[in-house]
Structure formats: structure tokens, C-alpha cells
Amino acid sequence: MERKNQYALITGATSGIGYELAKLFAKNGYDLVIVARNHDELKEKADEFKSFGGNVITMAKNLFLQDDAFSLYSELKLNGISPEILVNDAGQGVYGKFQETDIHREVDIINLNIVSVIILTKLFLKDRLPTGFGKILNLASLASKAPGPWHSVCHGTKAFVLSWSEAIREELIDSGITVTALLPGPTDTDFFNKADMNESKILEDPDNLASPEEVALDGYNALMNGDDKVISGFKNKLSVAMTNISTDSMAAHRMGEMQKPVNKT
Numbered sequence: 001m002e003r004k005n006q007y008a009l010i011t012g013a014t015s016g017i018g019y020e021l022a023k024l025f026a027k028n029g030y031d032l033v034i035v036a037r038n039h040d041e042l043k044e045k046a047d048e049f050k051s052f053g054g055n056v057i058t059m060a061k062n063l064f065l066q067d068d069a070f071s072l073y074s075e076l077k078l079n080g081i082s083p084e085i086l087v088n089d090a091g092q093g094v095y096g097k098f099q100e101t102d103i104h105r106e107v108d109i110i111n112l113n114i115v116s117v118i119i120l121t122k123l124f125l126k127d128r129l130p131t132g133f134g135k136i137l138n139l140a141s142l143a144s145k146a147p148g149p150w151h152s153v154c155h156g157t158k159a160f161v162l163s164w165s166e167a168i169r170e171e172l173i174d175s176g177i178t179v180t181a182l183l184p185g186p187t188d189t190d191f192f193n194k195a196d197m198n199e200s201k202i203l204e205d206p207d208n209l210a211s212p213e214e215v216a217l218d219g220y221n222a223l224m225n226g227d228d229k230v231i232s233g234f235k236n237k238l239s240v241a242m243t244n245i246s247t248d249s250m251a252a253h254r255m256g257e258m259q260k261p262v263n264k265t
Helices: 017-025 039-050 066-078 101-132 152-171 212-225 233-244 248-259
Strands: 007-011 031-036 055-060 086-087 132-140 177-183 229-231
Touching: 007 017, 007 101, 017 031, 017 039, 017 086, 017 212, 031 039, 039 055, 055 066, 066 101, 086 101, 101 132, 101 152, 101 177, 132 152, 132 212, 152 177, 152 229, 177 212, 212 229
Parallel strands: 007 031, 007 086, 031 055, 086 132, 132 177, 177 229
Antiparallel strands: none
């Protein structure tokens, strides 16, 4: 396979959609910078990705912390690495009624889902603008399109990511740098477990969950095409179409019914 001699920087690269995206980049001849918190998981995945023939750099960083987002990029610069592609995949949610959930965990989630994403993107842009080439893939979500009772903070962060991605895409229109938002629906990853969301009605039917491989491929293709955004999956496209013709309160009610615990009526 022809090597591209281009680095893709991918956060949340050891599991779920981020892992599948990293595998796609490796298979397509890219070198990788993979970011996650766990050293052992990073090493295991790096060994797997290296089997496709490229370089893999591991960065153990906790992106709940602003300092780790800044130090990630400064360490790359010290090593002379300027990734051509940035994939902001790392993200979490917390499940439950807002008045009952842990505020410290929610602040962590805002730092991970929003603050680390805008820091990494800002540093990437400063690095790439002089070259006139770069591609950014931001993980928004179907959650960005409707208010999310029982999952309110996550939905709010993803609405930010989508709005902000579309705004900076317009600012960058003549720069040679594209910004693409990926909007998956519920996907078969560890996200629900980490969010303590296993009681949600949304998980009652396994057919509701997309495969992370399919979502990653949709995102990869949209990124390479320079698309503004992609809603992954036909059912999710229908869901967004319904949301678009609903009032916000109707959309919130519908989402709340989908996400409430199974034992709640």
C-alpha cells in the first residue's frame, strides 16, 4: 500500500467509533497519532494499527483537563509532527434527571466534549493555515438536533459542536481546510455503559444500535469528500427530518420518551 506520509490525529481512538476511524485511516495509508487515557489500551491498539504498515504515535492524555489538550499539541510540535487531519472523537455523557446528576461529572463532560475540542481545533488551525491544507472531523451526534431529557448536558454539548463546526467551516471556506460534522445515532459502543445509561428505553431493542464500523465509514467518506456534515444511517435521517418539522418542545418530549428508564411510565 502506498504510504501517504500524512498524520491523522484521533482522540478517543481505543474504542468505539474512534477506534474504527483510526483503523480506516491506517488501512488507507495514513500515519496515526492516537489519544486516550489508558496507556495499556493505547499500546495494544498501536500494535494492531502498526500491522497496516504505518507509524503510530501514542499520546496518553486526559482530555477532561485543559492542560492535557494544550500539552498534547505542544509535544507534537516539539517532535516536528503536524497532523493533516484532526478527528475530535472523544466524548461522554451522563444519564439521569439534571437535578439528580453529579455536577462535577457534568463539568468534566463539558470540558471533554467542548473545551478540549475547541482547544485542539484552534491549535490545529494555527498549525495548518499556513500550509493551505487540512481536514477536521468533529463528532456531533443525532443528539445535536433535539433537546435530550435524561441526557440533557450531552445533548447540549453536541448542539454546541454542530453549530460551532458549521460556523468555523464558513470562516474557513477559502482556506483549503474543511470541517465536517459526523452525526451518528445510537451506536453499539461503550458510550451507554460509561454514561450509566443501560436502563434507557433506547437500548431495549438492539436493532436501534448502529455498528461503529458503518458510522466510521460514513464519517471517513464525508471527511474525504469535504462535506459539511453527514447523518449516519437511514433511520437517523428520518428522525432528523421529523425533528426538523417539530416544535422544540415536541422534539424534547419525543426524545424524553425514547430515553427515559424502562421502568418509568
